[in-house]
Amino acid sequence: MAPLEPQEKVLVSEDFLESTHGELACVDCHGGDDTADDKEGAHEGFDPHPSINNPQETCGECHEEAETVPQSLHVTLSTFPGYLEKRASEDTWERVDHGRDRHCASCHTSCGGCHVSRPKYSGKGFVNGHIFSAKPDPVNQCTACHGSRVGNEFYGARGQGDVHLREYNMSCEACHSAEEMHAAAPEGLENRYHLEEAANCKDCHKDLQYGSVRDHRIHNNKVQCQVCHSQTYVNCYSCHTGTDEAGIAYFINNHEFEGMKIGFNPDRIPNNNYKYVILRHVPVDHKLFDYYIEDGFPRFDVSPTWKRASPHNIQRRTWQNANCNNCHGQRDLFLDESDLLDYEIKANIGVTVADDQIPPKRARVMPLNIDSSKVEESRVVTIEWLNEHLDDENLVILDARKESEYEHGHIPGAINLDPNATEGLRTDPYSEMPLTIEEDETLAETLGEYGIGIDDHIVVYAKRGMDAGFLLGILEYAGAENISILNGGIIAWELADYEVSDEEPDWEEKTFAIKSRKNLLVDTEYIEENLDNPAIKIVDVRVMQQSKGLIGHGLADRPGSIPGSVKFPLPGLFMDDSYLKSPEELLWVLRERNIRPNQTIVVSCNTGNWAAAAMFMLHYLGYQDVKLHDESWINWDG
Structure with missing residues (x-):
């Protein structure tokens, strides 16, 4: 989220004066003395944050629901300390709680943080010139806090995004009611799922048990809805806390991965008595607060580190519900002891699923009829293959990350070529036609300078698959045919404990004999002429905040999308950590979205980089046209 300019944070718009709250005097909410003749006197007793310090008296004067807000989960975060206190002891809890307060308590909010300004966690500041909104702004308020997981999942920064937004334009408050947000959390509340007012799928989908869908009748009250209807989601590991040289508190997660695990429900209650649920790994670590007290969690094993989760990336049809046997009998889909770190095995005994507890495969299932025969398997290489072929002649390894990341450690022999920063690959962002692929002569010269020949086997990796795919898309346009992405990227390489170097290799410049494939590129005029052509499918691969017009993007800050375009965020093809899902799953997902190999597919994004990555991936999957x-959108004038 882009930070607000200083004046944006505090500027009160003229429109505010015409609003309901604008009819009130400043002192009615903020205090102070409106009879004083000078600034100092006027601000005597002034409260800049009345909804934090005294919501019952300020907001509650008109809004009776404000009476319970100070005890709500958004204000108190009351269930979180309970989890930590369980793991601590009487002797360690005081120091652990001090660490929690410094590092983990910045997310709580207030009436103002949901209805007029950004929350404290995201830097505060008015969302719209002090104008109050009855419904929180999903971008500037809800996902300003719930961003790294909920927001990224919901909008498609991870996965395809959520069907409730894509198909029905539903926002947060459609499921999470005002009653839930304002409800006072009872003392000793175990977790947010125990809150009586909490959102439940059955609030809308009331006929699951008796409806027309056979699988609903079979699985109702046995399997959490998200088990069948979620996509993969991020899991965080080994959070550690401390302070930097300036004394500023920080926390850092040592590892994240995108995946999905089904396990036993650790928290069976009457309204949520499922046997199987989606589990997400939380970042708690047995050494989380060692900066404050060593061995602060002597009772670490009393609570699992794999918790019940509700990923906000729902799809009506998912890979695991496409066929019974995509779930039944799938050992990798169910949490196993082998998925656990040594220090957390005992903590998760109650949620892991043994081999004989996995639902068995069904004898008869409907075939999916996925044709993967045209997949170009050579476009993906594994870390094992690359480790064995590092010294191959005519192998060029390109690291598509930022220079600072490359210098921190890279695959031996890899050349740093960041497609987002290297001149000579795309035009200047302020040119007449910004951020388009460079003229052939310039592009060939640039690639040759980096020791790349058109006949080399070029393997590209990054931390995010999208960055590697972007560079591969440019190479594909330039005529390179023997190109591959490293499955899992640098993360998989490091986790396998393969050699990492901090030395930049020597290389000789080459002549890149460019064979530009201009037939791969189309301009805006082509799209305008084919908007109503049923044989041409325009696919918008941006995150849905942008394709739905909720936010802009730097140079491409105009809201909206190309009329009739299919919204399919690029992370639906790349997992967050550069791992690729199976070709069969990707082909099935694309088919479900009616993006088919027999069509002409035109991919578009903000500035061309994600679209180039999508082009590479679709060619890998066997799409011909x-x-x-x-x-891209930056030059769209339709």
Whole structure:
């Protein structure tokens, strides 16, 4: 989320004066003395944050629901300390709680943080010139806090995004009611699922048990809805806390991965008595607060580190519900002891699923009829293959990360070529036609300077698959045919404990004999002429905040999308950590979204980089007629 300019944070718009709250005097909410003649006197007793310090008296004067807000979960975060206190002891809890307060308590909010300004966690500041909104702004308020997991899942920064937004334009408050947000959390509340007012799928989908869907009748009250209807989601590991040289508190997660695990419900209650649920790994670590007290969690094993989760990336149809046997009998989908770190095995005994507890495969299932025969398997290489072929002649390894990341450690022999920063790959962002692929002569010269020949086997990796895919899309346009992405990227390489170097290799410049494939590029005029052509499918691969017009993007800050375009965020093809899902799953997902190999597919994004990555991936999956809208949204004038 882009930070607000200083004046944006405090500027009160003229429109505010015409609003209901604008009819009140400043002192009615903020205190102070409106009879004083000078600034100092006027601000005597002034409260800049009345909804934090005294919501019952300020907000509650008109809004009776404010009476319970100070005890709500959004204000108190009351269930979180309970989890930590269980793991601590009487002797360690005081120091652990001090660490929690410094590092983990900045997310709580207030009436103002949901209805007029950004929350404290995201830097505060008015969302719209002090104008109050009855419904919180999903971008500037809800996901300003709930961003790294909920927001990224919901909008498609991880996965395809959520069907409730894509198909029905539903926002947070459609499921999470005002009653839930304002409800006082009872003392000793175990977790947020125990809150009586908490959202439940059955609030809308009331006929699950008796409806027309056979699988609902079979699985109702046995399997959490998200088990069948979620996509993969991020899991965080080994959070550690401390302070930097300036004494500023920080926390850092040592590892994240995108995946999905089904396990036993650790928290069976009457309204949520499922046997199987989706589990997410939480970042708690047995050494989380060692900066404050060593061995602060002597009772670490009393609570699992794999917790029940509700990923906000729901799809009506998912890979695991496409076929019974995509779930039944799938050992990798169910949490196993082998998925656990040594220090957390005992803590998760109650949620892991043994081999004989996995639902068995069904004898008869409907075939999915996925044709993967055209998948170009050579476009993906494994870390094992690369480790064995590091010294191959005519192998060029390109690291597509930022220079600072490359310098911190890279695969031996890899050349740093960041497609987002290297001149000579795309035009200047302020040129007449910004951020389009460079002229052939310039592009060939740049690639040659980096020791790349058109006949080399070029393997590209990054931390995010999208960055590697972007560079591969440019290479594909330039005519390179023997190109591959490293499955899992640098993360998989490091986790396998393969050698990492901090030395930049020597290389000789080459002549890159460019064979530009201009047939891969289309301009805006082509799209405008084919908006109503049923044989051409325009696919918008941006995150849905942008394609739905909720936010802009730097140079491409105009809201909206190309009329009729299919919203399919690029992370639906790349997992967050550069791992790729199976070709069969990707082909099935694309088919479900009616993006089919027999169509002309035109991919577009903000500035061309994600679209180039999508073009590479679709070609890998065997799509023959894929075109890149190189001018992209930044140049769209339709």
